[in-house]
Structure formats: structure tokens, C-alpha cells
Amino acid sequence: MIYNQSENPLQLAVLDVSQPLDSSSLSSLAAACKEWGFFQIVNHGISKDLFGQIYSLSNEIFSLPSDSKLKLGPSSSIKTYTPPFIASPFFESIRVAGPAFADSAQSSVDALGEHDSRFSEVMQEYGSKMTELSKTIVKVVLKTLGDGFDTKFYDSEFNNCHGYLRINNYTPPNNFEEGETEGLGMHTDMSCITIVYQDEIGGLQVKSRDGKWMNIVPCEETLIVNIGDMMQAWSNERLRSSEHRVVLRKLVNRFSMAFFYCFEDDKVVLSPDEVVGPPEVTRIYEAFVCSDYVKFRENVVKEGFEKVGFTVRDFAGVVKSENGV
Numbered sequence: 011m012i013y014n015q016s017e018n019p020l021q022l023a024v025l026d027v028s029q030p031l032d033s034s035s036l037s038s039l040a041a042a043c044k045e046w047g048f049f050q051i052v053n054h055g056i057s058k059d060l061f062g063q064i065y066s067l068s069n070e071i072f073s074l075p076s077d078s079k080l081k082l083g084p085s086s087s088i089k090t091y092t093p094p095f096i097a098s099p100f101f102e103s104i105r106v107a108g109p110a111f112a113d114s115a116q117s118s119v120d121a122l123g124e125h126d127s128r129f130s131e132v133m134q135e136y137g138s139k140m141t142e143l144s145k146t147i148v149k150v151v152l153k154t155l156g157d158g159f160d161t162k163f164y165d166s167e168f169n170n171c172h173g174y175l176r177i178n179n180y181t182p183p184n185n186f187e188e189g190e191t192e193g194l195g196m197h198t199d200m201s202c203i204t205i206v207y208q209d210e211i212g213g214l215q216v217k218s219r220d221g222k223w224m225n226i227v228p229c230e231e232t233l234i235v236n237i238g239d240m241m242q243a244w245s246n247e248r249l250r251s252s253e254h255r256v257v258l259r260k261l262v263n264r265f266s267m268a269f270f271y272c273f274e275d276d277k278v279v280l281s282p283d284e285v286v287g288p289p290e291v292t293r294i295y296e297a298f299v300c301s302d303y304v305k306f307r308e309n310v311v312k313e314g315f316e317k318v319g320f321t322v323r324d325f326a327g328v329v330k331s332e333n334g335v
């Protein structure tokens with residue numbers, strides 16, 4: 011089968027973050043968050059030049075021999091690099107943790123034995139901008155749940171959120187089946203929200219409620235936002251954390267960056283009564299501690315997906331889903 015990206019393209023709602031929110035964009039955004047858990051943002055203030063610099067500096071690291079990269083790997087002390095064959099044979103990534111993005115990036119550079127601060131400088135700039143952008147986006151998402159919910163809940167619930175970045179490089183093998191070979195398998199993000207930059211290659215797909223894979227076609231100067239599990243649970247499923255994946259499309263490397271904006275580790279996630287809605291609405295999640303869910307997901311990866319359920323519903327749902335424990 012020839013994979014055609016124009017097949018099943020998903021027309022995502024667009025949020026212009028430079029403009030005041032009007033009621034029609036709020037309602038299209040509300041619908042998008044509920045139905046897809048994905049939308050796009052434009053006029054985000056991140057220059058093409060910054061993306062270009064990050065791309066070339068990251069590629070300098072990805073093109074090092076694997077022995078060098080493993081100095082940052084899972085058996086090293088800093089563990090910022092995930093080599094191919096851990097998440098997928100065609101996927102490798104570098105993690106940069108906030109809020110001190112420069113220090114985190116520099117620890118990787120130092121471990122490689124390099125003496126260059128350019129990578130840590132661009133990571134600090136990008137990480138800080140993503141953190142600010144995430145705050146704006148979370149507030150807009152809260153507004154979709156109710157009038158004034160941004161002011162009511164941002165400071166009390168989301169003020170201690172933190173972000174980290176994953177820089178992803180996909181390298182297809184010579185003989186892959188277009189559209190069938192996964193670069194990153196189906197998953198949901200654990201974050202509150204994720205902001206994704208993808209290059210022009212394409213391959214990111216989201217699963218519809220009826221199980222169809224829809225293409226999120228790359229669009230210049232546009233970033234993708236998706237709702238993660240923490241927000242799905244906190245909103246009592248009024249916001250959807252959708253399953254998504256990346257399929258390999260072309261015989262060239264694909265580059266992307268995901269910024270995960272998450273609750274603090276010891277946060278107790280519990281949907282406020284007002285968010286759940288009128289008394290007859292069922293509460294779907296029990297309260298849970300954020301880091302316990304992260305540990306649950308790590309164990310699921312170790313033990314294999316078949317054995318135990320792997321979504322936040324399986325972990326904290328009042329009624330577990332079918333494949334739950």
C-alpha cells in the first residue's frame with residue numbers, strides 16, 4: 011500500500027496565541043480538546059532561526075558515533091540519551107530538563123567531552139519560551155471548561171507545573187514499509203499538555219474515537235499541542251488525551267521536539283467538583299499522586315503492555331477499563 015499523507019488529514023483547530031481569545035475560537039478549541047485532544051498554535055513567537063539552530067546543534071549530537079552518545083545513555087550517570095532499540099529501533103532522543111534547561115543541556119555536552127555552550131544557550135531560550143507558552147495554553151484550555159476557570163484554577167492547581175523537552179531523531183531503515191513501520195509506537199503522553207514541533211517530513215498520527223489513524227500534516231510556523239493524561243484525569247475526561255504515534259514516511263531522518271508540561275511530582279490530581287460538573291455527573295478518577303502514575307507507566311514499559319493496563323484510566327479510574335488490572 012502506498013502511504014498517502016493527504017489521506018485522512020485531520021483539520022486541526024487553530025489557536026492564535028498573539029490575539030485575545032474570541033468566542034468562536036474558544037468554542038472551536040473546546041470542541042477540538044474534547045474530540046481530539048489536539049490543536050495547533052500560530053504566532054507563537056518562536057523564530058525559524060531558533061528552530062534552525064536547535065536542529066543543526068541537535069544533529070551534531072545525533073550524528074556522533076553511538077559509543078559517544080552512550081556516554082549519555084541509560085547506563086550512564088546522566089541518562090539524557092535514549093538510544094535506538096529502547097523505545098524503537100528507528101528512534102533516538104535527548105532529554106533536556108527544566109527549569110534550568112541550560113544546566114541540563116550542558117551536562118550532556120560536558121559528558122560528551124565537548125566544550126561548547128551554544129547547545130545549552132539555545133535550549134535555555136527554547137525551554138523558557140515553551141514554559142511561558144505552556145502557561146498561556148493551559149489558561150486557554152481551562153477557559154474551555156468554564157467561564158473564569160483560568161483565574162479560578164490556574165494558580166491553585168497549575169502554578170507548580172514544570173516542563174522538560176525531548177528532542178527526537180527518527181532514522182528509517184533502507185527497507186521499510188511506508189505508513190506501516192512505526193518510528194514511535196502508539197502511546198498517550200503523561201503530561202498536562204505537550205507542545206510539539208515537527209519538521210516537514212510528516213508521520214505524526216492521532217487515533218480517532220472509532221480507531222482510525224488520522225494524519226497531522228506538518229504546517230510551517232505552526233506548533234501542535236496535545237492534551238496529556240494528567241489533564242484528562244484532572245478534567246474528568248472533559249479533555250481528551252489521545253493515542254498517537256509516528257510512522258516512517260521517507261528515507262530521510264525526521265526531526266521533532268516535544269515539550270512536556272507536567273504537574274509537580276507530589277501533586278495530588280483530583281478533578282475539582284466544579285470541573286466535574288453537576289452532582290449527577292459521575293467522577294471518573296480517584297485522587298492519585300502524580301509521581302505514582304509516572305512509576306506505574308515505567309513499570310508497564312518494563313513488564314510489557316499485554317500484562318497490565320497502561321492508561322491513566324487503568325491506574326486511577328473508578329471503573330477500570332477492559333484491559334485494566
Ligand SMILES: O=C(O)CCC(=O)C(=O)O
Pocket residue numbers: 176178194199206207208214254255256266267268
Ligand atoms: O515526533 C513527534 O512528532 C511526536 C513525538 C511524541 O509523540 C512524543 O515524543 O511523545
Ligand SMILES: [Fe+2]
Pocket residue numbers: 197198199254268
Ligand atoms: Fe507523544
